Structures are given as C-alpha cells and as structure tokens.
Amino acid sequence: MRGRLSTSGAVLVYGFGALILLFILAPLLVVISLSVSQAPFATFPPRGFTFDWFGRVIADEEFRHAFMVSVVLAVAATAASFALGLPAAYALNRWKVPGAAAMEAILLSPQIFPILITGLALLQFMASRGLRDAEMNLFIGHVLITLPYLVRTITASLKLVDRTLEEAARTLGAPPWRVFWLVTVPQIIPGIAAGCLFSFMISFDDFPISLWLADAQTVPLPIFLHSSMSRVFDPSIAAMSTLMILTGALAVIGLEKLVGLRRAMGI
Amino acid sequence: MAKPVDLALSGLSKHYGRNVAVEGVTLRIAAGELVALLGPSGCGKTTTLRMVAGLVEPSAGEILIGGMQVTKVPVHKRNIGMLFQNYALFPHLSIAQNVAFGLQMRGVGKAETAKRVADALALVQLGSFADRLPAALSGGQQQRVALARALVIEPSLLLLDEPLGALDKNLRESMQVELRQIQRRLGITAVLVTHDQEEAMTLADRIVIMRDGKLEQVGTPEEIYSQPATRFVAGFIGAANFLKGTVASRGAEGLAIALPGGGRLLLPTETQEAPLVAVRPEAIAIGPADGPLPGNGTPATVEQVVYRGQMTHLYMRLDDGEPLLAYLANRDGAAPDGAGMRVGERVMAHWPASANKVVRDN
C-alpha cells in the first residue's frame, strides 16, 4: 500500500502510533532519565544532570564481572545455538528424516514451557548428575532457550530459498556442500542474523534460567541487578539498566550495519 | 568447444507413488542435434529433462551421454548446461561472477576464467553488462546471461526447460533465432522442452510429441506435420478435420470410403476396415454445390466465415452434423478464394487424395 493519507487520517495514525510507542518506551525512558539524575535516591522526576552514577557503576568490579559474564555467555550460547541450529534446521527441512515433525517440535518446545520450570528442572538434573560447574551449566541452559530462536528463523528463511538457484548451481558442477555455502547460505543470511540477534538478547536478558544455575562466582548481569536492588537505593541501579539497554541497542545497530535490519527481519 | 556427443534414453520411467509421470521413454538424440519435447501440460516433458540432468532420479531405465552410462552419476558430475524458465541467475553475484561460477567449480585459473567469461558474454552480446547485478537486467538479457553461464563450461549437453516462456512474443521470436544460431555454431547437442508448437517447429531438428508420460511420435517438424501418426498428433500440431466412413468398394486404385455426410474418400491403403482420416484445413478447396461429387470431397453448409488476413477460415457443417474447417488462402490482388461465401450457403468441399492422412485413432 502506497496510498496517501488524508490530513485527519495522518494525524490519527501518527498520534495513535506515538501513543503506542510511548506506552512501550515510557518505562525505559524513566529508567534512563533516573540514571542521569543528581538526586541520591531513585526518584521521579529526576533532578539535575550527571554521569556520576555511570562512573560509579563502571568502577564497580562486581558489576564489570557480571557484565562480562553475561556478554560472554550470550555470545557463546548464540554461537553454539547457531552451530547446532543451522544443520538442524537444514536437515529437518531438506532431508527425509523420520520423525522430523516430532524432532522439530521438541527443538522448539523450550519456547512453550515456562522457562522458570525449565530452569528448575535443569538444576535438579544437573545436581543429580553432580554437575557443579556453574559456567558450563549456565551455558547449557542458555543454549537450550536460544536454540529455538535460531531454528525458527533459519527454518523460515530456508522455506523461502529459491530451489532452482540451487539446481542451477548443481548443473554448473557444484557439489552439495558448495551449493550450500555459495547459494543457500547467502539467501538465508538475513534469517541467520535475525536469529542470532534474538538469541543474543534472550540470553543477555535472561533471568529465569540463570536464577537457578548461577553460583556466587558466576553471576550474570540480570541476577546481579536483581540482587543489587535489595542493597542499593541510589540511581546506580538505573545506570546499570541503562547500560543493559545500550548493549541491546548496540547489538541491533551492529546487525543493521552488517546485513540491514529490514532484510534481517524479513521486512 | 568439446566434441558434440549423442544422448540415448532407454526405457526411462518416473513414478511418483501410483502417479506415472514418465513411462518407458526410449530415444536417441544424435550429436549436435536439437530435439524439442513437445506436449500438453503435465505430459512429463520437464520430468524427462530433469532425469537427463540428474535432478530427478529415474524409477527405471537408463541414460547414456556420449555412450557413457550416467544414470547413477550425480548432477554436478554430468557436465550439463541447463536453462530454466525463471533464468535462475544468482542474485547476489554480478553477471561476470554468475558466468564464472561453473569455471570456478572446475578449478579453472583466474586469467583463463576472465577470458572465457568475456568470450561467453560476447557470444550473447552482453559484454558491457559484466559488472551489473542480475536484477538490473531485463528478462531477455537475464536469459542470455544464463545461456552464457551454461555454455562457458563447454557442456556435453544443453538442456532447456521452456527457456523463453516468460518473454513476450516479439522478444521470444528473436531469442529463438539467436538460440538456434548459437546452438548450430557450437554444434552442441540440445534438448528443448516447450509447449509452444511454433517454437518447436522453428528450433528443432526433430520433435518428440509426448502424451501422458509416453512418446507419441518422433520426427522432423515436416514429418510430424505432414505425416501425423495418430489423431492426437494431428490435432495437437496444427488443425485437422477427422473423417471416418465405411468401405464402399475395393478397386485397383485403392479403397473407396463413403462418408456418413454424403461425401467420399479414395485411399491407396490395404486395410480391412475403414481407417480414421485426417485432412488439414489448408488442403481443402471449395466448389459449387451443384458440381459432380469429387474423388475426395463432401457437400457441406457454411456456418461461419472468419477473415484472418492471409487466410479466410471457413467453418462448415456436414450433413451428418460433423464439423469441417477449411483455410482459404487470400492472395493479394487475386480474388480471394473465400470471397462471396455466405452463411447458410451449400458448397462442395474437395481436396487432393494426397491430403488424406491415415491416422491411428487414440
């Protein structure tokens, strides 16, 4: 649709759109505004302007450690989910695998079950096996919840691949693996990128899995943030939250630079 | 260019469950020949071609390229050039990179690749487009790039699945000529799938008519048109009137057939029963209704007269209710044969004995 709106229609559409945006973004804006407030307590509306809280947060070694734990965890979980999800999605879509539908349902199921319960079940399982390496446990838990996003987005883009391009490549002498890398992958890059972005954000933001699997040495950022809430009352909490929001925004911008967000989202 | 090779199909079949797509196709295509597979939608043309390419695994039968058994050889080792209806250019690669793809797969060096790509693009007159992306080309140009991409690898066979189907009529006709010239010049063996009989006539050395997965008739365009083997072929290629009567007498000059509409035919055949006879509309001439009954002819009533420029199409009805169609040539300057014909008028349609084509009824 490329039609032009009448003036009153435009006012209505843009006005309504702005309201919805405000509804979605208002809590984030409150947090961001608090993070630069001079008041020593988190109060709204903010008073004055300062970056002191950011300085204080960044100077905090525990925060830095938690931030690094979360970034490394999100990158590692995303990389592993990609490495597992790409062949899984390809095999389920392209090969006659017996029970493919059931396997796909199982792969996607962590999206349906309550994550909190999944995390609890994981904890009990790992405890019963004597697996006490929190880093490894967190990694496994995060792969479990991020994998469905990659399988889903890659599956969706595989279904849109132009099969005659693959056939053309085969007739031109390309063996199967070169067809895959040279013809199929370039067509599904947007889906892969979108899946990786979702995966990164899901892991970076995860609370209900990490809640169970973290230990005193390995504390991901959301857990650290939550525990700080009960100790700290000044706007440094807001500064930490703002840094989390910024990380997400950076991931989105990075993706935009890499493949173009519109393509990645299939718009 | 590599030495042209021949292609042999023997008992080639493809079944999808209980659905028979292709059944027992046996065919030899000589080196350098261009053969068109022609037939109605769903008759198995594409499936046959894709089996030759290796994109579809045959249920039974064998494929030999240049005498070599390739039935079990995977696509990428068959050395085949294929053109698809939707061009199938790689959208993320430039024109030059598209054409270079097959050479890259063969590990051809950089300098030689550049030279061969340039030659191939020159062959299809698209040398100046090398750096563009496919999306910046018209449909006809894209298919010429696809042709260059298929030919640059010096394939043993060129397979074309309705390559011009997406182009408009004028462009299609000029591309047909270009395709034919290039195929001739390179002497490459080619199989063309089409459901456009004019395209098959224009391009092919021989035409293969397919029906319900089987071969119906194989021959040169002229053989197919002038000696159709079956009712299906006669009706599929051009138009035909079908006449069937009873044996009136057997004489020295052959079989005299009486038509139920009051007409008659003379056939030089030795059959017991009266066969089905096809008569092309352009073979029929029109005379006055009160003349004598000709050797091959029938009285008829004019139902419709359609002026078509070089021809006038005359739709008639025989006395037994069967239709009869005649194409009357309109020669410039001369009085048109179809002039003065009026709807409802009684006429005598007649044709030379050579126009009687005995066909199998199927």
Ligand SMILES: Nc1ncnc2c1ncn2[C@@H]1O[C@H](COP(=O)(O)OP(=O)(O)OP(=O)(O)O)[C@@H](O)[C@H]1O
């Ligand atoms: N993958 C498939 N699974 C099941 N049936 C198929 C498959 N491919 C083709 N067929 C069937 O095989 C028959 C022949 O198909 P084919 O595509 O070869 O026809 P065609 O002559 O190329 O027709 P068209 O002129 O419409 O392209 C059709 O009845 C079709 O439905």
Ligand SMILES: [Mg+2]
């Ligand atoms: Mg077809």
